[in-house]
């Protein structure tokens with residue numbers, strides 16, 4: 001083999017065509033027809049087979065890897081996002097199948113005259129393999145209306161500041177751009193694009209259950225995010 | 226259209242010539258299967274790149290997230306088991322292919338002039354690949370990888386002069402920490418693959434320059450790389466891929482329990498391809514000469530001879546020496562590896578350690594898949610807080626010097642001591658087997674078979690006590706009562722009454738294994754017997770409450786008693802905890818006691834875990850417990866108490 005390698009000039013890669021032609025017995029442009037072995041047609045089957053197998057060994061791992069990467073789409077709707085039913089977790093939050101969270105306070109804790117009470121809602125937050133039990137996820141205004149509870153998300157429908165309650169004025173008021181709402185959440189001026197966002201709340205055996213949601217800001221429609 | 230596009234591209238890049246050169250490399254003597262090994266190595270490396278990059282998208286290198294992310298990849302993510310399995314087994318395939326490639330190069334003389342440089346480039350690639358294996362082994366941060374890599378970094382630390390500094394730099398500190406993982410990961414996924422690509426390019430370039438080392442040039446007409454040799458290479462790569470996939474699907478990459486610096490891993494072994502070195506280091510003579518000798522100088526010398534081969538070949542009979550040397554080393558590696566496997570398979574302690582690791586590995590997967598998921602402190606905290614995992618370890622540490630658990634020490638080991646002829650014999654238990662403490666069978670045995678149940682006490686040093694106050698099974702009051710009970714319950718009519726009595730006693734305490742399984746009607750009948758009603762055949766027996774007068778009330782640990790052990794809520798966690806804390810208290814055995822008080826010997830948390838283990842108070846498990854060794858240890862007729870799993 002040493003003669004072959006002496007024949008290869010010690011050159012850089014720029015004009016490789018010459019070497020290639022010199023190094024192989026086949027013509028550079030038409031290898032099929034002028035195969036040095038003198039069996040031109042046999043090559044087609046071999047070529048097709050070689051190309052197919054070459055493609056397979058490349059594609060199989062790439063496809064498997066690609067599907068693995070699409071995991072978030074493939075497993076969508078899997079158990080991972082489903083709310084946990086029941087309250088058997090130490091330190092965790094009690095939540096029902098519909099996503100209602102049991103609040104730590106009962107309806108008795110709300111003033112009978114309907115004065116709003118600010119409440120921080122907590123939930124268990126899942127982060128891939130970790131679970132952080134009992135984390136604050138947002139806050140709400142709770143008002144007692146007889147034996148029912150009226151709940152507003154404190155996020156302002158305008159641009160997302162926190163809406164305050166002004167006992168002196170008897171309204172809800174957002175300090176950022178002066179949006180004001182009455183005690184039922186209806187806008188009192190033209191700044192907010194819609195009423196305050198009510199949340200589904202139920203009273204079960206004296207305890208308040210709340211479905212906490214957030215909504216898109218600055219739209220007249222109430223669109224959950 | 227496509228043709229003109231390609232022409233355009235070629236005009237600007239010259240790619241046609243490159244492709245042409247790559248494909249129409251001359252293969253003198255025709256395509257051969259023996260030329261495929263290099264190509265399969267390149268393919269395997271590409272496979273590692275593909276699977277590795279995808280694993281990278283889900284891997285998180287830190288001490289609290291590495292194991293957790295790998296667990297998530299393996300157990301939860303779509304195809305994660307396959308992707309990790311492919312990466313794991315392709316890495317091993319690479320080592321095998323590398324060995325074949327190297328041996329073939331040597332026996333074919335392909336390392337000789339003018340290919341010296343390429344041979345050396347190949348040796349550099351070998352080193353890089355070994356480095357990739359070594360760094361990759363640690364990344365899952367499981368017990369196996371953690372403790373095996375500890376050995377490697379310790380070897381690094383044994384390097385003369387700069388050892389300590391080298392080790393600290395590689396580890397990112399004096400001990401393993403977050404930075405050990407980030408550093409190993411950067412090496413594994415960045416630096417080493419980068420070097421590998423560079424050296425591989427050089428290797429291929431030089432290879433092309435010299436062409437194949439032709440085995441029998443005149444055997445067949447010459448051909449070109451494409452398509453004949455490509456087809457053979459492709460088939461070989463397909464074979465490698467198939468084997469890797471089969472292993473990934475049917476065997477799967479192992480994930481041992483999360484790394485725990487506080488829990489030594491007795492089953493630690495390097496990957497199988499490093500086992501020969503591990504075994505070599507275990508020779509006493511080698512151990513005497515120090516770690517640096519066995520792990521650095523000897524392998525260094527072998528590598529040196531390998532490195533010198535192209536020069537040696539110039540000497541007379543040099544090539545023959547090289548070939549002989551290669552076979553000799555290969556033979557040595559095979560022998561040492563076989564020895565290591567054989568010895569491990571016959572080493573009971575090692576097998577027990579493996580059994581424990583597998584038990585923990587299954588258990589942690591159960592715990593991690595609970596709705597509470599993995600806490601931020603990492604999965605290892607789940608095992609540390611788990612009675613089913615910690616209980617056996619604590620039992621072995623604190624109880625197994627006298628008691629046994631299904632015949633073993635709690636962790637699956639049969640305890641042995643030196644026998645009269647110097648050979649190890651099974652050590653005799655000096656107290657009762659506690660595997661089914663508190664169960665119905667246990668209660669039954671105490672009532673009707675007391676003397677036998679506590680018979681192992683006779684093996685104890687203190688038995689029989691010289692002091693009258695001490696305990697002696699022959700004149701124990703309860704042993705006598707038990708004989709009477711056995712007699713009374715022997716009548717066929719009374720068969721149900723013993724069960725009823727036990728049911729009533731079990732119903733009085735909370736014991737997780739029993740919850741919800743109490744037969745209320747049976748317990749009611751048992752209560753009647755406790756209240757003094759005659760048995761079914763009309764015979765009268767002494768009620769348990771005649772002496773143990775607190776039965777039926779809530780247990781409270783006061784340390785005071787009236788000469789009979791307090792059996793309120795007997796077998797409950799509350800009772801057991803108090804008993805283990807101070808069995809010699811007047812509330813329990815008083816002066817008759819011979820068991821040490823553990824109140825000061827165990828911390829509260831360990832005591833709690835042990836008691837919860839023994840009373841079956843832990844998350845339900847499907848993990849198989851250690852096999853029973855009762856008959857081996859207690860003889861062919863085991864104690865009358867049939868083994869019953871602590872919790873079902």
Ligand code: FES
Pocket residue numbers: 156157158159160161162174175176177178179191
């Ligand atoms: S955000 Fe509340 S008024 Fe603008």
